[in-house]
Amino acid sequence: MSATPRKHERRLPDDRRRALIEAALRSLARDGQEGLSIRRIAAEAGVSVGLINHHFPSRVALVAEVYRLLHGRLAEAFEAAIRQAVPEARARLSAYFRASFSPRNLDADILHIWIIFWGLSRSTSEIRAVREETYAASLGVLERLIGEVMAGVRPHCSNASGKMGRRPRGLTPKLLAIGLTALLDGLWLEWCLNPATFQPEEGIALCEAWVDGVIERATGRRGAT
Amino acid sequence: MSATPRKHERRLPDDRRRALIEAALRSLARDGQEGLSIRRIAAEAGVSVGLINHHFPSRVALVAEVYRLLHGRLAEAFEAAIRQAVPEARARLSAYFRASFSPRNLDADILHIWIIFWGLSRSTSEIRAVREETYAASLGVLERLIGEVMAGVRPHCSNASGKMGRRPRGLTPKLLAIGLTALLDGLWLEWCLNPATFQPEEGIALCEAWVDGVIERATGRRGAT
DNA sequence: GTACTTATTGAACACTCGTTCAAGATAGCA
DNA sequence: TGCTATCTTGAACGAGTGTTCAATAAGTAC
Numbered sequence: 001m002s003a004t005p006r007k008h009e010r011r012l013p014d015d016r017r018r019a020l021i022e023a024a025l026r027s028l029a030r031d032g033q034e035g036l037s038i039r040r041i042a043a044e045a046g047v048s049v050g051l052i053n054h055h056f057p058s059r060v061a062l063v064a065e066v067y068r069l070l071h072g073r074l075a076e077a078f079e080a081a082i083r084q085a086v087p088e089a090r091a092r093l094s095a096y097f098r099a100s101f102s103p104r105n106l107d108a109d110i111l112h113i114w115i116i117f118w119g120l121s122r123s124t125s126e127i128r129a130v131r132e133e134t135y136a137a138s139l140g141v142l143e144r145l146i147g148e149v150m151a152g153v154r155p156h157c158s159n160a161s162g163k164m165g166r167r168p169r170g171l172t173p174k175l176l177a178i179g180l181t182a183l184l185d186g187l188w189l190e191w192c193l194n195p196a197t198f199q200p201e202e203g204i205a206l207c208e209a210w211v212d213g214v215i216e217r218a219t220g221r222r223g224a225t
Numbered sequence: 226m227s228a229t230p231r232k233h234e235r236r237l238p239d240d241r242r243r244a245l246i247e248a249a250l251r252s253l254a255r256d257g258q259e260g261l262s263i264r265r266i267a268a269e270a271g272v273s274v275g276l277i278n279h280h281f282p283s284r285v286a287l288v289a290e291v292y293r294l295l296h297g298r299l300a301e302a303f304e305a306a307i308r309q310a311v312p313e314a315r316a317r318l319s320a321y322f323r324a325s326f327s328p329r330n331l332d333a334d335i336l337h338i339w340i341i342f343w344g345l346s347r348s349t350s351e352i353r354a355v356r357e358e359t360y361a362a363s364l365g366v367l368e369r370l371i372g373e374v375m376a377g378v379r380p381h382c383s384n385a386s387g388k389m390g391r392r393p394r395g396l397t398p399k400l401l402a403i404g405l406t407a408l409l410d411g412l413w414l415e416w417c418l419n420p421a422t423f424q425p426e427e428g429i430a431l432c433e434a435w436v437d438g439v440i441e442r443a444t445g446r447r448g449a450t
Numbered sequence: 451g452t453a454c455t456t457a458t459t460g461a462a463c464a465c466t467c468g469t470t471c472a473a474g475a476t477a478g479c480a
Numbered sequence: 481t482g483c484t485a486t487c488t489t490g491a492a493c494g495a496g497t498g499t500t501c502a503a504t505a506a507g508t509a510c
Contacts, residue, residue: 010457010506032347038498048459053499115344121418122257122337171434178423179431182411190407193346198403206404209396213438235476235487263468273489278469
């Protein structure tokens with residue numbers, strides 16, 4: 001009646017790689033900086049230390065894959081939220097904000113991982129490269145949405161007191177996307193350092209106000225009533 | 226004829242402490258995360274490893290002092306810029322932005338140190354406490370300026386902390402200060418991760434647009450610019 | 451059932467880490 | 481010129497690091 005006394009289980013390289021990446025993500029979420037340790041990742045995956053270097057050329061190669069996985073999950077969640085929204089660009093931006101501050105994404109343990117990645121990207125060119133690649137992708141999504149809002153879709157908010165100032169020059173959709181990304185990153189950062197600073201709905205309100213105020217002004221048009 | 230062959234120089238505790246804090250700051254700026262090492266800090270200060278624990282109870286106590294020093298320098302620079310500006314609150318806010326993106330403050334090596342502090346504040350309560358303390362101080366400065374801009378109050382008038390005016394959607398000066406801080410932090414972060422993403426004057430333009438658009442809207446008044 | 455490929459193990463290596471503490475050096479004071 | 485207080489040194493310690501690699505074992509093909 002004895003079960004097979006296997007000492008370990010062999011898995012296909014692709015399966016094992018994915019399992020290691022996900023274990024590393026959990027280790028990072030659980031232990032922060034210290035979760036980067038090969039031994040902790042191996043323990044989290046239920047595997048010996050040596051296995052990681054059998055599937056990844058180095059530790060940073062694994063971390064880079066964790067970066068890609070985490071970005072992919074977030075990007076997928078945001079794009080799903082956008083797809084489910086009303087087709088107007090302005091409404092889709094709102095959906096993006098709601099997704100950004102939804103309980104599902106406001107996970108301090110996960111958000112802290114970005115801080116670790118940012119720290120690594122200074123000295124580790126491989127991590128820096130992944131950051132560039134994922135930042136450009138995120139920026140592109142926002143740039144397109146902002147461009148659509150500026151181009152023709154009427155803002156659904158009204159501005160009772162009508163006079164607009166001079167049209168600010170040089171606020172291109174790309175620069176505005178950089179600004180909005182900075183605002184979002186800054187709010188995420190503050191929220192994960194101290195969730196008591198503001199409420200999620202206040203974060204959304206700040207983003208909405210940014211769009212209503214800054215994009216509308218940059219477009220040089222009055223808000224349609 | 227022979228110079229005294231002293232093996233080391235004794236210094237007063239306060240002098241030595243300050244020298245160690247400044248050496249730690251240089252070490253952090255030079256080597257990033259690895260610059261946190263006691264041995265690197267000691268080498269940067271031209272001192273033996275053991276001395277640090279003679280003047281500081283632990284390594285994090287020293288790092289906390291570096292945090293305070295760095296914040297103090299930045300805060301001093303910003304407040305000097307504000308003081309030198311025209312007394313109108315809006316102009317002082319602009320001076321704050323110009324100081325924020327001046328070449329003197331846009332030092333990637335220094336900005337990277339904030340990332341290290343943010344990372345430490347997750348696991349180290351002492352660092353987290355310093356972050357709270359300095360964040361609250363920075364926020365207070367911006368909150369006061371934003372409050373004055375919204376109220377249309379001149380800086381020398383005593384500012385009663387009563388109601389400042391109608392604020393349609395709960396965008397209080399404090400919440401707006403949180404948003405502006407997030408925008409500034411996000412822009413600093415992106416700039417130090419990749420200085421090629423935007424130019425300093427573009428960063429200033431984004432902040433100005435934020436004030437012109439968001440604060441104006443929150444106040445329910447038309448633009449002052 | 452045997453041969454073979456290779457996923458997996460874990461000890462070993464050569465570091466770095468923060469902290470401790472006995473021993474030594476220095477400056478002020480007598 | 482001692483004497484003394486204490487600033488300073490640096491070896492030692494125990495623990496942790498990423499990576500390497502010979503040995504092992506699991507699953508597949510024959």
